[in-house]
Amino acid sequence: MTVFAFSRIRRIMALSTLLPMALTACGSGTQASPAPPPDSAVRAVFTATDSDFPNPERGFYHASATGLEALDAAEMARAYAHGYRLIYARINLDDYRDSVLPPAFLNRLEAGFAVARAAGVKLIVRATYNYPQGETEYHDAKDAPLARVKSQLAQLKPLFHRNADVIAFMQAGFIGAWGEWHTSSNNLTTPENRTAIRDALLDAVPPTRFIQFRYPPYIHDWYPNPPGISAALKDNFRIGFHNDCFLASQTDVGTYSEDPATRADEQRFTDALGDAGPFGGETCNPADDPGAIPRTACTDILAEGARYNLTYLNDGYYRRLFHDNWTKGGCMAEVRSHMGYRLALVSATHQKNAARGDTLAISVLVRNSGWARLYNARPVEIILRDPVSGNLRHLEAQGADPRRWLPGTDTTEILKISLPADLPAGNYEVWLALPDADNRIRNDPRFAIRLANADDAAKGQTWDANLGAFALGTRVDIR
Structure with missing residues (x-):
C-alpha cells in the first residue's frame, strides 16, 4: 500500500507554538485546535492554490x-x-x-x-x-x-x-x-x-x-x-x-x-x-x-x-x-x-526577536498533495530581506529534508537557522526558498521549487519568481 493511501491516517498536525529551546521537536505533535502563539512569537497561516504551474523534476x-x-x-x-x-x-x-x-x-x-x-x-x-x-x-x-x-x-x-x-x-x-x-x-x-x-x-x-x-x-x-x-x-x-x-x-x-x-x-x-x-x-x-x-x-x-x-x-x-x-x-x-510532488505551506511560527550569532527556529507545517515525494536532495533556505534596502541574506536551514515530505501528508519541521555574527541589526522580512542543491544552478530561480500557495497582499505573502522564494508575511527583529 502506498504512502498516499494512508494519507489520512499518517497526517501530522502542526505544532501550535515554537519556543526557542524546542529545536529538536520535529514532526511529533498533534492536536485538534492549535493554540495561539505566545507573545514572543509570530504565526502565519497560508492559503493553498489550485493553479497549475511548472516545477523542476516533475x-x-x-x-x-x-x-x-x-x-x-x-x-x-x-x-x-x-x-x-x-x-x-x-x-x-x-x-x-x-x-x-x-x-x-x-x-x-x-x-x-x-x-x-x-x-x-x-x-x-x-x-x-x-x-x-x-x-x-x-x-x-x-x-x-x-x-x-x-x-x-x-x-x-x-x-x-x-x-x-x-x-x-x-x-x-x-x-x-x-x-x-x-x-x-x-x-x-x-x-x-x-x-x-x-x-x-x-x-x-x-x-x-x-x-x-x-x-x-x-x-x-x-x-x-x-x-x-x-x-x-x-x-x-x-x-x-x-x-x-x-x-x-x-x-x-x-x-x-x-x-x-x-x-x-x-x-x-x-x-x-x-x-x-x-x-x-x-x-x-x-x-x-x-x-x-x-x-x-x-x-x-x-x-x-x-x-x-x-x-x-x-x-x-x-x-x-x-x-x-x-x-x-x-x-x-x-x-x-x-503528478510528482506538490508542496504548500500551511502555517509557520517563529520568535519575534533573535540575536546575531544565535539560532533562529522556525516551525513550518508543509502539505504535499502530489502523488509522489521529491526524490533528489534539495535544501531549505530562509532568506532574510531588509525591506528598506532590499538587501538579502540567504541562510540554509538545518533540521529538514524535503525528500521526507511524503505524498498525502502534512509534515511539521523545525528549521534551525544560524544567524551570522556579521548580520546587520534590523527588522527583516522572512522568505522561504527550495533552491537546487547543486551550486552550479543553486542561485538560478528557474530551478527553484514554487510552493503551491496563493498570494495574499494583505498578509504580505507572495511568490517572487525572480528570487525563487515565497514571502511568509512575517518579520523578525535581529539584534
Missing part, C-alpha cells in the same frame, strides 16, 4: 526531437516557454556499437547538457544503440556486447558527474530495442549480464541520481523488499522504475506478467517501490498486445497515478487514446497538478 515531459548530442537551444527555449521542465534526451549510440566513443562525440554531449542548463530544464537521459520506428522493426534492433557497454559507461562517467545538476533521472537504457531491456542481440538480458550492466550504471551515474529500470521482475530479483523512506535515504537507495506502456493493457504490453496472480504481485511490488524510488514513463499504443483493454478513463489515471507515485509522463505519446480522454473526462488539470 510533470509532463517533452521528448527532444534530437539526441542529447544535438540538443537544440531554440527547441529547449520553446519547451520551457510552454511549461516543460523535464526533457527526454537520448544519447544516440547507434554509430558506436563496435567502437569507443570519440572525443568529438563526448564534446557534443557536453554541449547538450550546457544547452539544457542555459534553458532552465532538466533531463531524463537514456543511452540507446537503436531507436526502431515501427511496432515490428524492433525485433531486429541491435545493441552492443557487454564489454563495449561497460567500457562506454566508463567513458561517460566523468561526463555524467560534471553534469549531474541537469540530470533529473537516468533511465537504464543500453540493452535491446529502444534501450528497454528486451530483444537484446547480444544476450544482455541474462541475469548475469543485466546485473553487470546495473553495477556499471550505478558506478557511472552520480550517486545523487536515481537509475530507472524497465521491468519489475528484474528489479525484484535485485531488491525483493524495497526499503522504507528512512532506510532508502540512509543507504542511498537509487533504483526506480519506468513504464513505457503505462495503462496500455492488462499487462501494460508486457511490462507485467500475463498470469493474473503473478501480475498482482508485481504490481504490489512496484507500488511499494514508488515510495523509495521515482516512477515515470509514457503511455503507448496497445497494438502489440492481443486483446488489450487499455485503461483510458479519468478514474484509471487518477487511481494509478496516486497508487504508483507517478512523477512524470511523456506529453507527446500516446495522446489520442489517453491524454485526449483525460481532457474530455475533465481530469487533465488534476493530472497535471498532482
